[in-house]
Amino acid sequence: MEYLLRLFGTPAIIIAFIAFLGLCLQRSKVSAIIRGTVLAFVGFVLIKTGGGILGGVLTMFSDLFTHAFGLRGVVPSNEAIMALTIDKLGRPAAIILFFAMIVNIFLARYTRFKSIYLSLHLVVFMAFSVTAALTGLGYSEFFCIVFGSLVIGTYMAVFPTLLSRFSRKVIGHNDYCIAHAASTSYLAASYLGKWFGNTSVDVEHVTVSDKFSFLKNPDVATFLTMFFLLGISSLFASNEYMDGILKQQPYLIWLLERSATFAGGLFIAKKGVVLFAEEIVPAFKGFSQVVAPGAIPAVDPMVLFEKSPNAVLIGFLVSFFAELCCIALFPLIGLPxxxxxxxxxxxxxxxxxxxxxxxGGFRGAVIASFFNGLLLCFLPAMVLPLFSHLGVNGVTFADPDFTILSLFIKYTFGLVH
Structure with a gap:
């Protein structure tokens, strides 16, 4: 089961297989099949590589920030809680993943929800969270598999399709849409921007003085953002902690290199997105003609980062600020x-x-990302008791879609069982 989880939890393998199958079904030349399959695989591996670099720097920053300001609490981490519970939940989660994919394809073929969810590593996490929630309420493994397969498979088809109404505004077409575990947050963001924003001021077209024209380059802006965040946090950390991080490296060199590593990780990921998008979209048409006519691929939201670099940085900072507000608020209202x-x-x-x-333009971006930050704190805090039976302390599931579904399970199935 662990091997099955790893295989289906590797998006690059699924992407490469779909590209290969799609090109074969289109009766492309052998050279085109090899080129398309390899580039689709390489593109997604670059996204994963860039994401891994980003994750490494962000994890280090998270530890530094927590130490610097003396924070103690629960860390939302899908990867961590899955690793700690794989012996308990791995078998039903793997089965749910398999049948959820079948349900997704069935709905894409026979309903108006034409999205096929390709971010399968996120489906693995959702399968774990559903299984954990239901077993905590006393439901059997068989019920977990049936319920999880139907609900998650339906989610995989429906939510990217609903979100495509707004994602095409960013992408410019509907050849692909977005599949991510924060789709509920993005739907809310779109409506909040629509209701309270102002489209006359686009965040990507904000006028910048010539003195600060270097900020127009997204790689430079990303570097400076991480330089500032790491620099401020390190000022409040103890000398002993910083010595452990620096490992005799000069402080300024460490700060510059980590900031550059973060910017480089995002650069690599964005280049991988370009390769991936150029190959998977045309190849997917051949795949969908046989499997589900009219279906479109639903992919990771990092494909959007190249199109809106300013929004990404603003969203990161504002969402992070909202989470800091929650740190101050939660002890006052009795939440962890x-x-x-x-x-x-x-x-x-x-x-x-x-x-x-x-x-909703610049205002919509700020409101949406602040609301997202609130979701990233409130939802994990509300469902934390539901996962106490796992015996895992200090960590919980992270993304809004997982936690909202867990809340639904808690307040519906919990009442009748």
Whole structure:
């Protein structure tokens, strides 16, 4: 089961297989099949590589920030809680993943919800959270598999399709749409931008003085953002902690290199997105003609980052600020402190700002990303008791879609069982 989870939890493998199958079904030349399959695979591996670099720097920053300001609380981390519970939940989660894919394809073929969810690593996390929630309420493994397969498979088809109404505003077409575990946040972001924003001021077209024209380059802006965040946090950390991080490296060199590493990771990921998008979209047409005519691929939101670099940075900072507000608020209202998940702040906050900007300009981006930050704290805090039976302390599930579904399970199935 662990091997099955790893295989289906590797998006690059699924992407390469779909590209290969699609090109074969189109009866492309052998050279075109090899080229398309390899480039689709390489593109997604670059996205993963860039994401891994980003995650490494953000994890280090999260630890530094927590130490510097003396924070103690629960860390939302899908990867961590999955690793700690794989022996308990791995078998039903793998089965749910398999049948959820079948349900997704069936709905894409026979209903108006034409999205096929390709961010399968996120489906693995959702399968774990559903299984954990239901077993905690006393439901059997068989019920977990049936319920999880139907609900998650339906989610995989429906939510990217609903979100495509707004994602096409960013992408410019509907050849692909977005599949992510914060789709509820992005839908809310789009409506918040529409209701309270102002499209006359696009965050990507904000006028910058010639003195600060270097900020127009997204790589430079990304570097300076991380330089500032790391620099401020390190000022409040103890000398002993910083010595452990620096490992005899000069402080300024460490600060410059980590900031550059973060900017480089995002650069690599964005280049991978370009390769991926150029190959998977035309190849997917051949795949969908046989499997589900009219279906469109639903992919990771990082494909949007190249189109809206300013929104990504603003969304990251505003979402992170909202999470800091929650740290101050939660002890006053009796909720456990949720340590900001920096990677989620970056990915989900940045994407929420992109959608908020698409419907409500600069104001919409700020409102949307702030609301996203609140979701990233309030939802994990509310469902934390539901996962106490796992015996895992200090960590919980992170993304809004997982936690909202867990809340639904808690307040519906919990009442009747």
């Amino acid at each position: 402190i949720i340590i900001p998940g920096i990677l989620a702040s970056f990915t989900c906050g940045g994407t929420a700002a992109i959608f908020g900007n698409a419907t």
